[in-house]
Amino acid sequence: MGAGVGNGVVGNGATWSGRWVTQRLGIELVGDPELTDLLGLAVRDNPRRAQLLVSQVLGKHVPQQPGLVLGAGRRLGAAVRELLGEPASGSAVVLGFAETATGLGHCLADELDARYLHSTRRPVAGMAPVAGFEEPHSHATSHLLLPESLELLAHGDPLVLVDDELSTGQTVLNTIEALHSSWPRERYVLAALVDLRGSADRERLAAFAAELGVSVEVVALAQGRVRLPAGTRARARELVATLGVPGESRQSTRGELVRAELPWPVGVPEGGRHGFWPAQRRALASALPELGERLAKELAGHERRVLVLGCEELSYAPLRLAEALELALGSSGASSVSVSFSTTTRSPVLAVDDPGYAIRTGLAFPAHGSPAEGGGIRFAYNVAPGREAARRFEAIVLVVDAATDTPELHATDGLLARLRAVTDRVVLVVLPVWRPGAVAARPDEPLTCPPVVPLPSPLRGPAFSSYPADEVGWLLTDLSAIALEAPTEEREEAVQSGGAHYAESLPVEYHPGPEYLELFQQALRGSARRIALAVGTVAETLVRERGRDLVLASLARAGTPVGILIRRWLAAEHGIDAPHYAISIIRGRGVDPVALRYLTERHEPHRVVFVDGWTGKGAIARELAEALAGTPFDPDLAVLADPGRCVRTFGTREDFLIPSACLNSTVSGLISRTVLRADLIGPGDFHGAKYYQELAPADVSRAFLDTVTQWFPAVRQEAVSGAPTDAERVPTWAGWAAVERISAEYGIGSLNLVKPGVGETTRVLLRRVPWRILARRGAGADLDHVRLLAAQRGVPVEEVDALPYSCVGLIHPRFSRGATGVTGKAI
Numbered sequence: 001m002g003a004g005v006g007n008g009v010v011g012n013g014a015t016w017s018g019r020w021v022t023q024r025l026g027i028e029l030v031g032d033p034e035l036t037d038l039l040g041l042a043v044r045d046n047p048r049r050a051q052l053l054v055s056q057v058l059g060k061h062v063p064q065q066p067g068l069v070l071g072a073g074r075r076l077g078a079a080v081r082e083l084l085g086e087p088a089s090g091s092a093v094v095l096g097f098a099e100t101a102t103g104l105g106h107c108l109a110d111e112l113d114a115r116y117l118h119s120t121r122r123p124v125a126g127m128a129p130v131a132g133f134e135e136p137h138s139h140a141t142s143h144l145l146l147p148e149s150l151e152l153l154a155h156g157d158p159l160v161l162v163d164d165e166l167s168t169g170q171t172v173l174n175t176i177e178a179l180h181s182s183w184p185r186e187r188y189v190l191a192a193l194v195d196l197r198g199s200a201d202r203e204r205l206a207a208f209a210a211e212l213g214v215s216v217e218v219v220a221l222a223q224g225r226v227r228l229p230a231g232t233r234a235r236a237r238e239l240v241a242t243l244g245v246p247g248e249s250r251q252s253t254r255g256e257l258v259r260a261e262l263p264w265p266v267g268v269p270e271g272g273r274h275g276f277w278p279a280q281r282r283a284l285a286s287a288l289p290e291l292g293e294r295l296a297k298e299l300a301g302h303e304r305r306v307l308v309l310g311c312e313e314l315s316y317a318p319l320r321l322a323e324a325l326e327l328a329l330g331s332s333g334a335s336s337v338s339v340s341f342s343t344t345t346r347s348p349v350l351a352v353d354d355p356g357y358a359i360r361t362g363l364a365f366p367a368h369g370s371p372a373e374g375g376g377i378r379f380a381y382n383v384a385p386g387r388e389a390a391r392r393f394e395a396i397v398l399v400v401d402a403a404t405d406t407p408e409l410h411a412t413d414g415l416l417a418r419l420r421a422v423t424d425r426v427v428l429v430v431l432p433v434w435r436p437g438a439v440a441a442r443p444d445e446p447l448t449c450p451p452v453v454p455l456p457s458p459l460r461g462p463a464f465s466s467y468p469a470d471e472v473g474w475l476l477t478d479l480s481a482i483a484l485e486a487p488t489e490e491r492e493e494a495v496q497s498g499g500a501h502y503a504e505s506l507p508v509e510y511h512p513g514p515e516y517l518e519l520f521q522q523a524l525r526g527s528a529r530r531i532a533l534a535v536g537t538v539a540e541t542l543v544r545e546r547g548r549d550l551v552l553a554s555l556a557r558a559g560t561p562v563g564i565l566i567r568r569w570l571a572a573e574h575g576i577d578a579p580h581y582a583i584s585i586i587r588g589r590g591v592d593p594v595a596l597r598y599l600t601e602r603h604e605p606h607r608v609v610f611v612d613g614w615t616g617k618g619a620i621a622r623e624l625a626e627a628l629a630g631t632p633f634d635p636d637l638a639v640l641a642d643p644g645r646c647v648r649t650f651g652t653r654e655d656f657l658i659p660s661a662c663l664n665s666t667v668s669g670l671i672s673r674t675v676l677r678a679d680l681i682g683p684g685d686f687h688g689a690k691y692y693q694e695l696a697p698a699d700v701s702r703a704f705l706d707t708v709t710q711w712f713p714a715v716r717q718e719a720v721s722g723a724p725t726d727a728e729r730v731p732t733w734a735g736w737a738a739v740e741r742i743s744a745e746y747g748i749g750s751l752n753l754v755k756p757g758v759g760e761t762t763r764v765l766l767r768r769v770p771w772r773i774l775a776r777r778g779a780g781a782d783l784d785h786v787r788l789l790a791a792q793r794g795v796p797v798e799e800v801d802a803l804p805y806s807c808v809g810l811i812h813p814r815f816s817r818g819a820t821g822v823t824g825k826a827i
Contacts, residue, residue, distance in 0.1 A: 016040065017054065017062075019356030024239065025232055027051050031196075031224015038194055038222055040358030043236050045348035050236035051226065052349050054358035055193060058164055059319060060100055061349070061359060061381045063307055063340035063393075066322040072193060072221070073107020079219045080160055080191050081112060088187070090114070091157045096272065097171065098143060099346065103315030105162035106272055108191060109281075114160070116276040117152050119143035119175075120313060122373050122403070123629045124274075125590060127436060131178040143175075148274040148436035153179065158187040166192045166220065168201045173208055180212060188216045195220035240350050255420035259428045260298045260397075262291050262321075269434035270317050270401050284320065292324025295397065296332060298427045303337055303394040307383060309419075310343035311400045312369075317431060318343065318399035325397070340393070344380045344415070353386040361386040363418040368400075368408035370629040380415070384422040395425040402632045405430045406606060407546075433632065455598050456686055458581060464691050465669035466701050471564045472669070475583045475595040476556065479675060479688040485509070503586045503676045507766075509664055509692060516662075519785040520700070524659040524707055526781065531658060532711035534640040534651025535562070536719025539569040541649055542609055542638060544723075548576050551608045553599060555620065556582040556689065557668040558759070559612040561660045561705060562640055566611060568709050573716065579603065584674035584687035587619060587752075590627035592674075592687045605632040612639045613658055616760040617739040617751065618646030618731075643757050643805050644735025650724075655806040659704060661759035662785050664766060666698045738804045742774070746810060753811040756804075758786065764809030765789040771812040772796045776803040783807055 017040030021027050025043070027050075029035045040054040040062070054061050059069040081089040089112050096105020096118035109116035121143065123129075129144040130153070147153060159179070161172045172190050188209075195218060197205075209216040264270070265287040268280045299306065308325060310318030322341040329337045351362035361384040367375050385392035396419050400409065405428075408414055419426045458473030459465070465474060484506040512520070542550060550570065554563030560582045570576040583595040599608055610624060610633075625635040637647045643655035660667045672690040675681075681688055739754045748754060755764045764770045765786065773790050775783055777799045786807055790797050 015355045017056070017356060017358040020352060020354050021051065021357065023356075025050070025235055026227075026229040027232060028227040029224055030227055032222040034222040035194065035224045042352075042357065042359040043239055043350040045240045045350065050228070050233045052347065052359075053165055053167075053194070053196070053226070055164055056358075057193065058100065058104060059315070059341045060164070060343055060345060063342040063382055066308070066319055066326055066339060066341045069103070069319055069341055070107055070323060073104050074111040076104070076162075076191050076193065076219065076221060077108040077111025079221070080108065080189055083189060083217060083219055084158055084187075088158055091155075092160050092189075093117070093152060093157055094160045094162060095119070095145075095175070097161070097163045097175075099313045099315075099343075101163045102271065102313050103310070103319050103343075104164060104193070106276065106316035107319075108160065108162050109272075109276070112160075113278050113281065115152050115278070116272045117145065117147050117274075118272040118313070119145055120273045122273065122313070122370065123626070124436070125593065125596070125627045125629060125631060130182070131175075145179075146274055146436075152275045153183045156185045158189060159185055160189045160191055162191045164193050166190060166195045166197050166218065167226075169197055169205050173205065176208075176212070176214075176216070180214070186214055188214060189219060190216065191219045193221050195223045196226055198225060243350055243352065255396075255423045256300075256425045257416060257420060257428065258298055258425065259430070260295060262294055262429055262431075263287070264291075264431055270431040271314055271434075272316065273313065274434055274436050288320060288324040289327070291321060292326075292328035295321060295325045295427070295429070296328040296334075298397075299395050300425055301334075303425075305338045305340070305393045306395045306397065307393040307423075308339065308341045308397045308399065309380065309383065310341070311398075311404055312344055312346065312378070314399065314401055314404075314431070315343050318397075321397070321399060321429070342380075342382065344378050346374075346376075346378055348377070348379065349381065351381065360391075363415075363422070365415040365418050366408050366411065366413060368406045368414060369404045370631065371625045371635055373629065378415070380418070383419070393423050395427065396423045397427045397429060399429045399431065401431045402433045402605075405632065407634065455594065455601065456684070458598075461669065465671050466696065466699050467560075467564065467669040471567070471580065472554070472560060473579075473581045474556065474671065474689070475581050475592065475598055475686045476671075476674065477681060477685045477688040478691065479680060480690045480693075482680065482690075484672075484675060484690065503589065503674065506672050506675065506690065509666075509672075509695065511698070512663065512666075516785065516788060517698075519788060520659055520662045520667075522781075523657050523662060523785065524704060527657055527659060528707050529711045529715060530652070530656060531565075531640065531708045533715040533719055533722075535565045535569050535708065536573075536712065536715055537651040537723060538638050538640065538649060539566050539573070540719050541723055542566070543570070543574060543576075545649075546607070546609065548574065549604075549607050550576065550578045551599070551603045552578050552580040552611055553595075553608050554580065554582050554611040555585050555624075556674050557665070557671050558614075558660065559610075560668055560671070561701070562613050563611045564705055565708055566638075568705070569712060572709075572712055582671075584676070584689070585620060585623060585627070586674060586676055586687070587623055589676055590623060594684060594686050596628075596631065596633070598686075600632075606634055608633055610635070610637050612637055613660060614639055614641040614757060614759045615644040615646045615650075615735065616755055616757045617735045618644045618733060619752075621646045641757075641759075645732045646735060647731060648729045650729075655757050655804075657758050657783075657785070657806075661762045663700070665692050666695055667701055667704050669701045670695055670699055734804060739808075742808060742810075746813075748810065748813045750813070753813050755809040755811065757808070758783065758806045761786055761807045761809035762789070764811055765793060765795070768809075769812045770795045771810045772798055774798050774800050774803060774808040774810065776806050777801050779806045 021041035042052040042054050044052045057072040092114045094109035094114050094116045096102050098119045102118040127146050131145040268284045308322035326339040349359050351359045353360050359381050363380040364377050460469040461467045485508045486505045552563045554560045567578050567580045570578050584592040621637045628635040638649040640651045642650035642653050670692045675688040
């Protein structure tokens with residue numbers, strides 16, 4: 001094993017990009033001479049590890065020629081082929097680790113012409129991970145495996161696990177352990193650019209393999225060790241505290257932004273998140289020349305240096321586009337143009353503009369993926385030129401997928417703005433997100449797309465609902481002819497015992513008496529102006545932030561009247577004819593995926609606004625965010641009232657009575673709540689619901705809307721001028737915390753049984769088995785209908801102090817039919 005780096009000069013005579021760290025922290029690389037050609041050093045902002053080993057050939061933190069990046073992956077693949085021999089190398093499965101090695105693993109799989117899959121940190125709605133594991137030292141530790149076909153992992157073929165470096169080997173041990181119980185095989189290969197494990201790590205791997213009774217072999221381009229003097233972490237933290245990671249500089253936008261429309265080949269995923277087959281590899285190779293030529297035409301023509309920048313896990317497709325662009329420029333006579341490749345990253349790293357340091361400059365920007373991937377700040381390193389003008393890129397081609405082409409990407413402090421501040425031209429390329437299911441079942445089958453299943457059409461009034469046809473299209477299946485109702489007590493017992501999901505049946509519709517209907521009318525007269533103001537505040541916020549090209553998707557059914565009111569405001573005040581749909585969301589089951597597909601195929605997803613009536617503790621807001629993770633939809637829910645402080649877009653945060661909460665179908669177009677049952681709803685169907693035409697004599701749906709709409713002119717100015725500030729809009733989730741406290745104080749045990757807010761409390765009294773009602777002491781007429789319903793059902797109302805809501809409804813926590821007391825025993 002070679003000596004450590006001393007003079008800071010590498011084999012080609014250039015300054016080694018780890019010298020600065022070695023001189024200040026004493027960190028050294030010891031081992032094969034090639035180590036310093038492959039690696040530089042930087043200082044992490046990470047309490048788990050002080051140093052970042054910065055690959056010079058990966059195209060992650062350091063922009064590099066695409067041929068060199070591809071070559072490193074293929075060299076590693078050739079070494080794996082030599083180890084495995086034929087035919088084992090041809091039948092191997094390759095697994096890359098997110099985010100750093102997604103592209104490297106794909107290049108290795110290319111060399112073997114093998115099946116490929118990489119781990120991901122992006123959950124996908126409707127897909128359950130087949131495995132998950134942890135990467136202990138990483139800045140973001142959780143990995144998911146989401147193959148669309150288990151053929152990728154089945155059989156006993158060798159599994160090649162690819163990472164950029166092996167530091168301890170713990171990540172790959174976690175992975176093998178997670179996979180081996182379901183897909184056992186005899187042989188595993190660990191492939192990395194550098195192997196930096198110590199003797200104890202090697203012994204642990206050998207013992208692990210022996211215990212499983214498998215072969216685990218290691219292939220690397222170079223081997224060595226990292227020498228860390230005592231106290232390195234503390235001194236590294238001092239450096240970061242003194243010099244800081246990039247992030248707060250503000251530069252004026254000056255570079256031109258153009259959007260390139262590339263004909264991405266049908267049937268080819270943008271990456272290996274769900275798998276990548278040899279047939280898809282060949283299809284991409286055939287399409288690349290045309291893609292390169294199209295991309296070359298988007299450049300201004302005077303560039304000397306061009307960067308193709310990928311986005312975190314999206315590495316391989318941008319790398320291949322960089323290669324294709326380089327070839328296209330060469331064939332057009334622009335061979336003097338230098339094309340480089342790198343990607344953005346989650347990792348916060350100290351930037352020092354010194355030739356002896358690997359991370360010269362850093363651009364910081366807000367995350368622009370789905371909330372489920374985690375928010376916070378992301379980084380693009382060595383993209384800005386720093387002090388050396390010769391390092392400046394005249395054009396940057398940013399490649400993202402449709403799920404990350406979000407408002408955050410285009411924000412004034414977003415990645416596009418950061419890039420435009422350091423270059424003359426930014427070319428934005430948005431690749432389509434691969435939909436699982438659009439792949440051949442086996443790698444030897446021809447590449448085809450699945451047959452297109454026709455989508456159902458929206459239901460509209462008067463055939464379905466009492467609303468006019470132009471007010472809302474219901475993305476639902478009509479189940480009106482099917483008996484789905486069950487007594488409240490029977491449903492509650494089935495749900496709490498785990499014998500049924502609440503969405504598999506319907507409560508018997510509540511028929512309000514004259515006294516209760518008069519309370520509704522009083523509430524409507526007393527709150528119509530306040531509701532109109534809340535509608536206007538929400539609508540004006542949406543126009544201001546999202547523009548005029550809005551599509552409303554209300555959550556059936558409580559969100560539907562609100563969606564119609566927002567649509568009416570947009571039409572009256574702005575002349576906007578916004579499409580409006582009602583879709584189903586079910587706690588524990590997510591948003592109707594067929595409805596999302598309908599919206600995706602007819603509208604730009606980032607234009608869709610999801611609408612509901614109010615928030616309680618925020619369970620539906622969380623359900624929506626989880627269901628939309630990994631999709632191009634914006635999960636920011638718009639509501640009239642947000643007493644739970646769970647969303648950014650709201651009309652008010654007061655917990656006041658919205659009269660539509662007082663009734664069920666008779667204030668919601670005579671539509672039931674939604675139903676999802678496998679024997680009724682097929683894979684190509686919308687979720688279901690019923691239309692209660694027989695309740696038409698009691699219907700006040702349109703009267704409610706018209707009463708509120710009459711107040712629009714009176715509140716117009718207040719709605720425009722009285723919007724909450726950015727600071728006031730930040731969710732605090734105070735309602736969720738209050739529910740947790742109440743659940744503990746009353747010994748309930750399940751947050752699902754605590755329903756905060758006047759709207760949710762009303763629902764408890766109408767269609768669940770209520771246990772008791774907590775009312776804020778001094779609450780006035782907003783709770784008259786709650787007290788009336790509680791008296792009719794014999795439910796105690798308990799006056800309490802310091803309640804953040806007007807009231808809270810508690811569902812019976814130990815219910816069985818006949819239970820009445822706190823013990824749950826029949827009397």
